[in-house]
Amino acid sequence: MSQKEVFDGLQLFITDLAQQSDGHQIESRLLKSQGYGKLTAKYAEQAKKEREYVDQVTDRMIELGGDVKLEVKKVGFVSKNPIECIKSDLQLAKEVHAWLGGFIEEIRTDYTTFDILKKYYRYQEEEMYWSEAQLELIEKIGEKNWILLQI
Numbered sequence: 083m084s085q086k087e088v089f090d091g092l093q094l095f096i097t098d099l100a101q102q103s104d105g106h107q108i109e110s111r112l113l114k115s116q117g118y119g120k121l122t123a124k125y126a127e128q129a130k131k132e133r134e135y136v137d138q139v140t141d142r143m144i145e146l147g148g149d150v151k152l153e154v155k156k157v158g159f160v161s162k163n164p165i166e167c168i169k170s171d172l173q174l175a176k177e178v179h180a181w182l183g184g185f186i187e188e189i190r191t192d193y194t195t196f197d198i199l200k201k202y203y204r205y206q207e208e209e210m211y212w213s214e215a216q217l218e219l220i221e222k223i224g225e226k227n228w229i230l231l232q233i
Contacts, residue, residue: 083188089148091185095139097153103132105158112162118232121164128209135202142195164232165220172213179206
């Protein structure tokens with residue numbers, strides 16, 4: 083993989099994850115306004131962790147001599163509906179997981195970048211499993227009962 087391709091991949095990661103972090107922060111505020119205390123904390127923590135990974139990858143790109151950009155993305159998804167938030171997160175996590183797995187394989191000889199992205203990959207995987215588990219729980223106990231657990 084060429085250095086330009088690595089920088090392009092890192093920039094894509096930075097841009098997409100920054101927007102995802104912002105989206106989770108907004109959703110945490112929307113969920114808080116509806117009294118979903120547990121989900122508010124979950125989404126706020128998720129936004130914080132994602133921002134930490136954005137910072138790490140940004141720092142790494144700078145170390146490698148890349149030019150980090152503040153790119154504009156299309157309008158992102160946010161919802162007041164907690165179940166729609168989880169469904170959207172799961173779909174996005176699956177897409178990111180697939181792309182990131184391939185990208186990590188391509189940069190595996192850059193051990194520092196590999197390590198940062200591998201840790202994020204594991205984190206993303208945990209979030210994906212959490213979303214799947216929540217949707218399974220909703221299926222088993224029903225939406226109303228699940229929502230009561232989130233207050």
